[in-house]
Amino acid sequence: QQQVKQSPQSLIVQKGGISIINCAYENTAFDYFPWYQQFPGKGPALLIAIRPDVSEKKEGRFTISFNKSAKQFSLHIMDSQPGDSATYFCAASNQAGTALIFGKGTTLSVSS
C-alpha cells in the first residue's frame, strides 16, 4: 500500500515531442503528489506538485494530470528538449506523515 508504481522505466522522445510518464498508487491517504527531476550526480529537484482536489496543474511546459478515482497521476512534458534529458521520479505523501514515497524513476532521453 505504500508503493508508488512508475512507468515506463525509460523513454526516448524526439526533440519537440511530448514525454509522458505515469504513476499509480494504492494508499488513498496520499494527498500530495510531486514530481522530481534528477540529473546525474545531483539531488532530486522539485519540478511540480499536485494535490487531489484538482485534476490538472500546469507550469510552463510541465503538466501533471491527476485521476483520483483511478489512483493515477502523470507528468507530461510538452515540446521536449535535450536539456530535459534526466531521470524523473514521481512521489507521494500523506497528511499523517512526512515521508515522501518515491517511484522507481524514468530515464528520459530527448534526441536532437
Add this chain to the structure above:
Amino acid sequence: EPEVTQTPSHQVTQMGQEVILRCVPISNHLYFYWYRQILGQKVEFLVSFYNNEISEKSEIFDDQFSVERPDGSNFTLKIRSTKLEDSAMYFCASSETRNTIYFGEGSWLTVV
C-alpha cells in the same frame, strides 16, 4: 536561490567505521530529512526531524543510524558501524512546511 548544502560530497570509509554526514538546511525551514539512493535505484526515505525530535523513520533507519541538530544551522546523520550495504548517496532535505521538500546535492558514501 536558497539551497540545502551537504558535506562531504564524497567519503570513503572502512567497514565498521563511524561516519558523520553533515547538512545545512535552508534557513527558515522547520522540517529536516535524510534520504538515501543506492546506485541506480529509487530514492528511499530514512528519517524526518521536526521540533528537535524524530517525527518519522523508516525500517532502514535502525539502531546504527542517528540524527542530530547540534546547533541552529546544522543537521547531521551518523552511521555508527558502517556496512558494505550502506554504500549509497545520502541526501539531506528540508522544508518550510510538510511536503514541499528541497534536496541537497548529496553525500556519496562508499564503504570498503
